[in-house]
């Protein structure tokens with residue numbers, strides 16, 4: 691199977707027209723999640739769900755209005771986190787930073803995407819199991835993409851990831867610079 695994924699960018703709040711298009715399509719669990727959040731986070735959540743539908747529609751070659759994203763957070767049980775499209779093998783990952791949200795999707799594989807504001811070579815201090823490490827923003831972004839594709843989140847810290855295991859299980863599309871953002875994608879093999 692090809693490793694090609696679909697990636698779309700958007701703003702963290704929808705235009706009035708986009709909101710009007712999306713609102714009637716929202717599932718009851720999406721409405722519940724949006725209602726549980728404050729205004730800014732709710733806007734960002736809905737933007738993510740809008741983009742997820744657009745990505746899903748492109749992957750499946752059908753109208754974006756006909757695909758239904760679902761997620762189940764293993765911590766709170768609500769409809770957020772790693773997304774699948776109902777009744778399909780499409781997986782979608784979302785990330786946001788600053789005013790930008792990105793959605794990446796693929797069929798039949800796990801996927802993780804991460805975006806970070808800044809430049810590839812910026813250094814960032816991050817907490818690991820064995821203390822604080824100084825890493826490049828590019829490396830951090832790739833780490834985030836991998837743990838999202840693994841669905842373990844930050845429960846596995848950057849110094850606990852075994853590079854050999856990661857490269858055996860995932861194709862990591864190395865972090866690239868896109869304007870003021872760094873983006874990385876990891877896809878399961």
Ligand SMILES: [Zn+2]
Pocket residue numbers: 763764765766767768770
């Ligand atoms: Zn949750």
